[in-house]
Amino acid sequence: MESEAIQVLLVDDDAGLRDLLRKFFQQRGIEFSVLHNATNIANRLALERPSIVVLDVMMPGVDGLTALRQLREAGDTIPVIMLTSLADEMDRVVGLEFGADDYLGKPFTPLELLARIKAVLRRHSGQPSPAVNGRQGIYRFGRFRLDLAARALFCDDKRIKLTGTNYALLEVLVTHPMETLSRTKLLDMLYGPDADITERGMDLAVWRLRRLLEEDPSQPCVIQTVRGVGYMFAPSDGGDGNEKSV
Template sequence: MEKNKILVVDDDAKLRELLTRYLDQQGYSVETLPDARDIDRKLARNRPDLLVLDVMMPGEDGLALVRRLRAQGEMIPVIMLTARGEDIDRILGLEMGADDYLPKPFNPRELTARIQSVLRRHLATPALTASHDENALIHFGEFCLNLGQRELRQNDKPITLTSAEFAVISVLATHPRRPLTREQLMEMALGKGNGESLDRSIDVHISRLRKALDSETAGPRYIQTVWGYGYVFVPDGQARE
């Protein structure tokens, strides 16, 4: 069985060495870079399955790199490493298009768990209702969500989504008109719960999805806020009473 390839980009040489040894022991094929200068060449010649990317690096930093890659339509999964666990770094990373983040310092076992979760989301369809199979097409407005191909299209044009964003919209769309709490979305879409249930990442993913779905409207149509509760998917885009 071919190993998943992980590319670690971090200017801390000791951390790169530690993660190389540890992730290799966990069954991954690992390469590292000290900065982002050669990232485009790596993606073109020996494409990894996932990037582990430090926020604070010399030259092009992690946030700028993710923003550039996403703007180019590059949707390789990205886990960002944020110094001191600053909320602003985490939120900015998600807003730029990262799939997940991990504050430094961290236990390598936690990084492995995050890698497994992101790769699982990237390759598999999230939990569906009994009335939908993995090859279902869900139409709403000018959009079509293809669960089997993991693709969202608007008027037959593909919309770029991260694995986390696709997981969130899939869970919402397969539970139409059913309000879901942030905690439920964290668990059903991202496989996170308990201590992580109040994580603001759901709000950031929802915000990015709304920008994609409502770019030409004054407010959210399909993903509506249930105040004091969470979010609900409304396929016809009409305001709830």
């Protein structure tokens, strides 16, 4: 589904998040509307049928899980992505049992939410996922394996815990190997051109990712600094012939 055809309804009581996401999606030509709470979500959907609903779990009054359950019990099958705290694993489990199509832990980047939205809409339309990550959607570098379909990073056979920002940054780097990416370009790719994130914030995100990937983060080999410009992902080859090596 092309971005121009997507219509998103965000249900969240966080005004700052609503404003950030509205700007991000509108800059990309995506129709975007909001509800401040879930009390009248059924009435809203009777008047407006977006492509997808992004529904926060924790809200005053009717919470997101209750709203989702009510929608599904009424027979409404509109795609729904739940926004949850990273710590609230039970909310994710309950949300999926109630009929959520996906969940996204806070904090997250707008780019990550857009990727989830497109994936959910592809599943609903029966379209295959784009083959941007090789045949199996897996990248190997050194001892690491990044599975884009599962949104998971493994070192040998051990899964490495990633925040939303960790994952989004790593995906950008892995899909642009041996390419010098300026801090400005990275910020644009992750957050959009008008995001209120400084280059110092980008440096901090890189530093955190280096702590997961580098044997010695103070002397990085995988995520190299290009002095005065930005960063370059310089992976070692760990491929096995069946998965994409970078």
